[in-house]
Amino acid sequence: MDDQQFRQLLDHFGYSWEGYKRVRKGVKKRISRHMHQLGCTTMEKYLHSLDRDEEARKYCECLMTVSVSRFFRDRFLWKVLEGQVVPSIVEENRKKVRFWSAGCGCGEEVYSFKILWESLRCRLDPMPELEIWATDMNPVYIKRAHDGIYPLSSLREVPKELRELYFVLDVDEGLYRIALNLKKGILWKVHNLLFDLEEFNFQIIFLRNSILTYYKDELKRSAFRKVMGCLAHGGVLVIGSHEKLPIESKDLMTFGGQPHIFKKIDDLQGLRHNH
Numbered sequence: 531m532d533d534q535q536f537r538q539l540l541d542h543f544g545y546s547w548e549g550y551k552r553v554r555k556g557v558k559k560r561i562s563r564h565m566h567q568l569g570c571t572t573m574e575k576y577l578h579s580l581d582r583d584e585e586a587r588k589y590c591e592c593l594m595t596v597s598v599s600r601f602f603r604d605r606f607l608w609k610v611l612e613g614q615v616v617p618s619i620v621e622e623n624r625k626k627v628r629f630w631s632a633g634c635g636c637g638e639e640v641y642s643f644k645i646l647w648e649s650l651r652c653r654l655d656p657m658p659e660l661e662i663w664a665t666d667m668n669p670v671y672i673k674r675a676h677d678g679i680y681p682l683s684s685l686r687e688v689p690k691e692l693r694e695l696y697f698v699l700d701v702d703e704g705l706y707r708i709a710l711n712l713k714k715g716i717l718w719k720v721h722n723l724l725f726d727l728e729e730f731n732f733q734i735i736f737l738r739n740s741i742l743t744y745y746k747d748e749l750k751r752s753a754f755r756k757v758m759g760c761l762a763h764g765g766v767l768v769i770g771s772h773e774k775l776p777i778e779s780k781d782l783m784t785f786g787g788q789p790h791i792f793k794k795i796d797d798l799q800g801l802r803h804n805h
């Protein structure tokens with residue numbers, strides 16, 4: 531499949547060339563295999579069968595997803611979360627904190643957050659109850675996240691002492707298993723961000739390296755508005771370190787000058803702050 535055909539596919543879905551450019555080789559391979567399975571010899575024929583067959587379309591959408599991630603991806607961000615963001619959220623929500631990882635991939639950022647939370651116990655005890663929602667549109671990734679088994683390469687930013695505390699090495703396989711106690715209290719769910727989540731009022735939402743990278747503006751905005759609707763007032767939104775907000779929002783202020791962390795405020799508060 532050449533780039534022109536691949537771009538045809540991206541346009542069909544409303545996905546972004548910029549987002550897929552670097553990862554297109556693997557995606558193209560998966561899609562070519564699917565085209566072959568469906569007996570489609572051209573992109574036109576493939577798109578036509580996706581339009582007629584809902585199952586094939588859904589399958590293709592999953593093949594288009596990219597799960598590249600690692601624990602504590604963007605190390606600097608995690609330092610800010612640990613030093614300022616999470617302590618301030620805990621301060622404002624003494625009873626319960628609800629966290630949503632939207633587009634959680636295979637769970638690396640979810641368990642990273644849980645590790646950070648546990649590490650803060652010695653400083654901020656008693657910690658509030660923590661409820662975690664972790665969603666992704668690809669059921670295969672949700673299953674992997676639930677299993678919690680990772681190669682060493684995913685752990686390269688995990689300090690040695692945390693690795694020893696929260697991972698168990700399976701020597702035969704050369705893989706690391708998440709410790710059982712870290713798995714508690716996480717609700718894994720297949721969910722597409724283009725549709726409403728029935729939950730809301732989250733104090734922290736991670737929306738990193740998913741729709742804001744891989745979608746074109748129109749889809750980005752529509753999914754982003756839905757996600758924003760789930761963020762509690764005073765809640766914090768974290769986006770990827772190469773991403774920016776798809777809309778101008780008076781409700782969002784950068785947190786501590788960090789360009790990828792935002793706090794949701796009400797409009798009045800925003801006006802007070804700006805004057």
Ligand SMILES: C[S@@+](CC[C@H](N)C(=O)[O-])C[C@H]1O[C@@H](n2cnc3c(N)ncnc32)[C@H](O)[C@@H]1O
Nearest residue numbers: 595596598599633635666667722723738739740
């Ligand atoms: C590169 S991973 C990012 C994982 C993690 N958030 C991180 O930053 O490391 C992107 C994930 O977004 C998911 N994704 C993409 N579009 C989605 C959508 N519309 N709804 C839900 N998940 C989506 C993909 O399935 C994939 O698992």
